[in-house]
Amino acid sequence: MNKILVTRSSMPELDEYINEIKEIWDTHWMTNMGPKHMQLQEALRSFMGVENVELFTNGHMAIELTLQAMNLRGEVITTPFTFASTTHAIVRNGLEPVFCDIDPVTFTMDTGKLEGLITERTCAILPVHVYGNVCNIEEIDGIARKYGLRVIYDACHTFGETYKGTGVGCFGDASCFSFHATKVFNTIEGGAVSFHDKRLGDALYDLKNFGIHGPEEVSAVGANAKMNEFCAAMGLCNLRHLQDEISKRKAVAERYRSHLAGVEGLQLNVVQPEVTSNYAYFPVVFNEQLFGSDRDHAYDALAEHDIHARKYFYPLTSTYSAFHGKYNALETPVALQVSKRVLTLPMYADLALEDVDRICEIVLSSRK
Numbered sequence: 001m002n003k004i005l006v007t008r009s010s011m012p013e014l015d016e017y018i019n020e021i022k023e024i025w026d027t028h029w030m031t032n033m034g035p036k037h038m039q040l041q042e043a044l045r046s047f048m049g050v051e052n053v054e055l056f057t058n059g060h061m062a063i064e065l066t067l068q069a070m071n072l073r074g075e076v077i078t079t080p081f082t083f084a085s086t087t088h089a090i091v092r093n094g095l096e097p098v099f100c101d102i103d104p105v106t107f108t109m110d111t112g113k114l115e116g117l118i119t120e121r122t123c124a125i126l127p128v129h130v131y132g133n134v135c136n137i138e139e140i141d142g143i144a145r146k147y148g149l150r151v152i153y154d155a156c157h158t159f160g161e162t163y164k165g166t167g168v169g170c171f172g173d174a175s176c177f178s179f180h181a182t183k184v185f186n187t188i189e190g191g192a193v194s195f196h197d198k199r200l201g202d203a204l205y206d207l208k209n210f211g212i213h214g215p216e217e218v219s220a221v222g223a224n225a226k227m228n229e230f231c232a233a234m235g236l237c238n239l240r241h242l243q244d245e246i247s248k249r250k251a252v253a254e255r256y257r258s259h260l261a262g263v264e265g266l267q268l269n270v271v272q273p274e275v276t277s278n279y280a281y282f283p284v285v286f287n288e289q290l291f292g293s294d295r296d297h298a299y300d301a302l303a304e305h306d307i308h309a310r311k312y313f314y315p316l317t318s319t320y321s322a323f324h325g326k327y328n329a330l331e332t333p334v335a336l337q338v339s340k341r342v343l344t345l346p347m348y349a350d351l352a353l354e355d356v357d358r359i360c361e362i363v364l365s366s367r368k
Contacts (some may be wrong), residue, residue: 004355008256009181011247012038012237020233029229036232043239047118048159050169050175050194054204055232059156059178060206061189063226064089066152066174066193067124069203075123078154078328080110080318081335081357082128086154087317090126099318100246101332105270107131107283110334111139118143124150129168131269131344132280137163137171140166144172152176159185160242171193179235182209184249184278185242187235190227195227208248238292248349249279253316256282256345259360265291283311284348284363285338290365301366312344 011017024030024281036053048090056062067076075096078086090097090269098117103110109127125144127135133151144151151172159177161168167176169316179190194202203220211220259267265284271277288294295311302309316339318327329336 002306004346004351005281005308006312007182008187008242008345008350010184010238010349012234012241016156017234021230021239024229025224027065031226033226034232036229036230036236040227040235040239042360043236044192045194046052047239048169048194049162049285052195052198052201053169053225054193054201055193056193056208056210057114057225057227058189059176059180060085060089060150061223061340062176062178062191062193063126063152063154063190064092065204065223065225066176066195066200067095067126068151069200071149072123072150074123075119076124076126077114077117077122078126079335080316080332080338081330082108082154082314082317083156083313084264084317084320085124085156086128087320092169095123096121097318097327099327099332099335100128102335103136103243103340104334106133106135106272107338108133109134109140111136111143115143118147118149121259122147122149124152126152126154128154129156131283132157132161132275132277133237133270133272134158134163134168134275136162141171156191157182157280158278159183160246160278164274167194173197173310174200179231184246184280185235185238187227187231187238190231190235202304206225215248219302245349246289250277250358251348251353252347252351253279253282255356256360259357260284260363263291263364265289279347283312284345284347285341286343287341295341298363298366299343300326301362302359305358305362307362309346311339311342312342314339314342 001282075098077098081102101110107130136185153172155175156178158168177192179187206220207222208225234286265287286295299330
């Protein structure tokens with residue numbers, strides 16, 4: 001049997017990519033916001049239905065530089081149930097993360113606990129859309145308006161989705177996306193920020209391009225976070241096939257549900273009726289008492305068959321050794337409990353349905 005990883009990158013046919021990059025050999029324009037970069041930026045703006053888009057080298061720089069562009073000071077309310085990037089982007093900007101617990105069904109920020117965390121030092125809210133599940137946007141927006149706070153969404157799991165018919169990148173002051181090779185849509189490595197205020201776009205441009213505005217004009221201090229032409233070309237190719245990829249992912253998700261839905265002790269990802277899902281991940285939360293086995297036992301059973309699931313997200317970012325003694329995970333008990341019980345099963349467009357059957361059989365037989 002071949003090794004099955006938790007995800008596998010979607011790629012176009014080789015000939016399609018070669019055809020896309022031929023122009024680069026003609027022009028020798030490989031970076032610095034060349035034609036492919038500009039084509040992809042406009043294609044994404046149109047596809048996502050957003051006002052403005054800036055492309056970046058990766059999703060982390062999209063978040064980190066968005067926070068920096070807003071010139072924030074003080075505390076940012078977020079959740080610890082996320083990838084390292086979210087928390088690190090806050091800390092690397094000299095800001096203090098304040099951790100809000102998550103909803104036990106959607107795994108996104110529990111807005112019922114959000115307002116109680118706001119202090120005079122709070123400057124922004126950084127909620128995380130998780131597994132393709134969209135946050136409680138209305139509640140977050142209302143609270144942010146009430147207290148005059150900025151809202152930056154970590155939307156790395158929700159590219160291509162809509163909420164109530166509106167592109168998910170249209171909400172908040174900004175939404176940040178990852179186009180890493182493991183994501184539903186990838187540019188090999190890359191990221192983007194969608195936003196409303198063109199002044200934010202000006203600041204983002206400065207930060208990703210050294211503040212350069214001409215051969216003899218550098219009007220701001222910036223970094224280097226530009227997407228190169230080869231990554232943009234991959235994005236142009238993959239965007240053409242995105243809907244087909246999502247349809248294939250949907251079939252995989254439905255096959256998983258046909259085996260695992262209704263099994264006592266297994267909580268599957270919620271289906272949000274007002275969200276057009278991208279089927280980014282297939283998380284399963286194990287209740288050991290009801291299922292008869294725990295997450296780690298299922299993880300090990302799959303690994304014995306060369307099937308590599310992922311404990312995603314575990315551990316909580318607030319428990320990283322990098323922050324030893326600084327935060328108390330017991331203050332986010334739902335997030336802590338879910339992190340110890342969740343397992344994301346292999347999910348990608350080309351995953352054979354017969355392999356899904358085998359994965360489910362191993363998970364179900366892992367009960368002691």
